Amino acid sequence: DAKTTQPPSMDCAEGRAANLPCNHSTISGNEYVYWYRQIHSQGPQYIIHGLKNNETNEMASLIITEDRKSSTLILPHATLRDTAVYYCIVINAGGFKTIFGAGTRLFVKA
């Protein structure tokens, strides 16, 4: 599975959009990009995933570049409860092993 690179931490003002980048330059054609988050001490929470098209759900939007070497998770209106560690993970189709890296610690400030 391709490795991912994320900034260790980011700040965001409450009510503003939080844009979390992820680099996955070695991604291959059948690998999906998944995003999870872990709010302090809780179990990780699935957010969204995509292959090459942009995706949106009730939680977030996922923007994947045309060459698929990077992606951005967008929380359109961050709240204090969005403070968490966000993990970007690449998994190949038919794969299952989810390797969590260090992720990005997002701090949403009032």
Added chain:
Amino acid sequence: NAGVMQNPRHLVRRRGQEARLRCSPMKGHSHVYWYRQLPEEGLKFMVYLQKENIIDESGMPKERFSAEFPKEGPSILRIQQVVRGDSAAYFCASSPGRALSSYEQYFGPGTRLTVT
């Protein structure tokens, strides 16, 4: 639809005792995963099971640790002769695994094991 359930939420064991952690997947999910998270560290994959089968246990320590997911009942992670280094949060996740693009995993609240 109830989420993934884990029990107990907190477990205290003395060194040398056995720890049994239980995980009930979401309804309709037949794939179960176990992860371990040491304090201030990331999640580490341990094992992946389908009903009655261990698919990948590459993250499991070779000794003292075992996992099962029987035809009926919850998945069990068993740690024999616990040591202080086993103190961690153990998370279980489940997935439907029906389609190639549906490998999202849904996590339980975790079991916090403390070995004294």
